[in-house]
Amino acid sequence: MNRDEIEGKAREVKGKIKQAAGDLTDNSRLHDEGQADELAGKAQGTVGTAKRKVGEAVEKIGKTIKK
Numbered sequence: 001m002n003r004d005e006i007e008g009k010a011r012e013v014k015g016k017i018k019q020a021a022g023d024l025t026d027n028s029r030l031h032d033e034g035q036a037d038e039l040a041g042k043a044q045g046t047v048g049t050a051k052r053k054v055g056e057a058v059e060k061i062g063k064t065i066k067k
Contacts, residue, residue, distance in 0.1 A: 004048025011041030 018034030021027070 002048050002052050004051060005045050006048075008041045008043070008045030008048055011044060012038050013041075015039070015041055 015034045015036070015038030018037060019031050020034075022029070022031030022034055
């Protein structure tokens with residue numbers, strides 16, 4: 001896992017907690033903020049995964065070229 005994947009997952013969890021807190025306190029603004037955080041976290045995690053896979057592919061190509 002890379003930094004974006006880890007931070008994205010943390011942001012997702014933070015968003016879910018905000019949503020739950022918003023539901024418990026009947027605060028729709030907090031709930032909506034939580035949804036936004038969760039979606040942003042998922043996007044950041046997806047970017048991180050893509051970066052990692054590209055890096056792995058480049059590394060694999062490099063190893064193949066060296067042979």
